[in-house]
Amino acid sequence: LYREAQRTGVIFMKGKVKGVAKDMTVTYADELLGEEVPLAGLDMIVLATGMVPNSTNVDGKTEEKGQELLLSDINPSAPIKVAGHKNGAGQPWPRRKEEAPKGAPILNLQYRQGPHVPVLADGFADSHYLCFPYETRRTGIYTAGPLRRPMDMAESAEDAAGAVLKAIQAIKGAAAGSSTLPRVGDLSFPKIGLSRCTKCRRCTVECPFGAIDEDEKGQPIVNESRCRRCGTCMGACPVQTITFDNYNPIMVSDMIRAVHVPDEFAKKPRVLILACENDAYPALDMAGIERRTWSTYVRTIPVRCLGSVTMLWPKTAFEKGYDGVLLLGCKSGDDYQCHFIKGSHVGMERMAKFGDTLTSMAMEKERVALEEIAIADSHHIGEVIDRFAAVIGKLPPNPFKGF
Numbered sequence: 001l002y003r004e005a006q007r008t009g010v011i012f013m014k015g016k017v018k019g020v021a022k023d024m025t026v027t028y029a030d031e032l033l034g035e036e037v038p039l040a041g042l043d044m045i046v047l048a049t050g051m052v053p054n055s056t057n058v059d060g061k062t063e064e065k066g067q068e069l070l071l072s073d074i075n076p077s078a079p080i081k082v083a084g085h086k087n088g089a090g091q092p093w094p095r096r097k098e099e100a101p102k103g104a105p106i107l108n109l110q111y112r113q114g115p116h117v118p119v120l121a122d123g124f125a126d127s128h129y130l131c132f133p134y135e136t137r138r139t140g141i142y143t144a145g146p147l148r149r150p151m152d153m154a155e156s157a158e159d160a161a162g163a164v165l166k167a168i169q170a171i172k173g174a175a176a177g178s179s180t181l182p183r184v185g186d187l188s189f190p191k192i193g194l195s196r197c198t199k200c201r202r203c204t205v206e207c208p209f210g211a212i213d214e215d216e217k218g219q220p221i222v223n224e225s226r227c228r229r230c231g232t233c234m235g236a237c238p239v240q241t242i243t244f245d246n247y248n249p250i251m252v253s254d255m256i257r258a259v260h261v262p263d264e265f266a267k268k269p270r271v272l273i274l275a276c277e278n279d280a281y282p283a284l285d286m287a288g289i290e291r292r293t294w295s296t297y298v299r300t301i302p303v304r305c306l307g308s309v310t311m312l313w314p315k316t317a318f319e320k321g322y323d324g325v326l327l328l329g330c331k332s333g334d335d336y337q338c339h340f341i342k343g344s345h346v347g348m349e350r351m352a353k354f355g356d357t358l359t360s361m362a363m364e365k366e367r368v369a370l371e372e373i374a375i376a377d378s379h380h381i382g383e384v385i386d387r388f389a390a391v392i393g394k395l396p397p398n399p400f401k402g403f
């Protein structure tokens with residue numbers, strides 16, 4: 001093909017283009033000759049472009065501001081600086097070397113996390129590779145083509161059409177006040193009770209989508225058009241002052257309290273499962289359809305994301321007399337499947353902290369656990385639940401039972 005193209009008059013040149021004049025003369029730095037060469041008399045010029053899988057101008061100066069925050073954006077299991085668990089127990093995954101994109105930002109996004117579109121460790125724009133391949137963590141910005149993975153021209157064109165459709169969907173959703181994926185149609189948004197807010201900034205730091213900023217007094221402000229309604233801010237708030245009209249700490253606490261808990265003489269442990277509605281709950285549903293069975297001691301409540309699980313819920317469960325609390329969430333790590341990026345990781349950090357609290361109350365830390373479940377795990381989700389129920393069955397009853 002190369003030879004045939006040459007026979008028809010195509011000239012292939014290897015070098016850095018220095019300029020294209022109005023008379024179609026191309027000047028380029030020839031790598032073999034080591035000098036600038038003008039090439040005149042051309043009818044058509046095709047300039048090959050390098051594929052740089054990020055949103056930066058590689059020839060520009062690398063911004064220093066925001067780089068540290070961007071690094072934590074690159075790795076979905078990066079520690080969370082404010083609310084993180086200190087002893088590292090919440091980070092079982094091997095960490096890849098992280099590098100922020102080199103060069104000046106092109107988009108200059110006004111996000112406290114930095115001006116770039118977040119990328120993963122390999123430099124490609126971040127996205128949920130299974131469910132939302134075009135989404136980035138910057139709501140309303142959709143990537144296509146080699147920006148998100150290597151692809152050729154034809155595939156890129158098709159990919160761009162998909163990204164455009166997603167963008168149209170986002171614009172329509174925003175106009176109607178509704179969230180984008182995965183909670184399409186959700187008209188609720190986080191409300192912050194500022195009278196109780198301690199300005200601790202946990203919500204700002206933990207929001208996976210950079211949707212919360214602070215005003216000049218340090219009080220958090222939610223940007224609703226960026227918000228995906230994951231509830232991570234709600235789970236992060238230590239004073240439970242973030243609520244949604246259709247989802248809030250008190251609502252789920254009431255659901256936990258409404259469950260009947262057998263007394264200590266019944267010898268029937270009660271286990272609470274908080275299951276993420278994105279993967280774990282559908283996997284449970286599917287297991288039910290397949291007529292699979294698991295421990296009858298468990299009661300399940302769906303949650304938006306494990307990131308939304310506030311410490312109040314396991315606390316309420318143990319006060320009520322439950323013997324164990326199991327969190328079921330999406331897979332985390334580099335090729336994460338968490339629909340809200342860091343939910344499982346955040347949940348793991350919080351439950352590790354909660355386990356320490358149990359220990360300080362002379363209760364067994366094994367009473368809380370988190371398991372990662374993919375949507376296709378219906379065949380073994382019952383085993384996961386039974387394994388946890390067996391651990392709880394061997395422990396003495398919750399000492400708070402009956403109080």
Ligand code: SF4
Nearest residue numbers: 207227228230231233
């Ligand atoms: S609901 Fe999620 S996306 Fe919205 S502000 Fe809270 S943490 Fe951010």
Ligand code: SF4
Nearest residue numbers: 197198200201203237
């Ligand atoms: S996490 Fe709660 S207390 Fe802390 S800044 Fe946010 S709203 Fe205020």
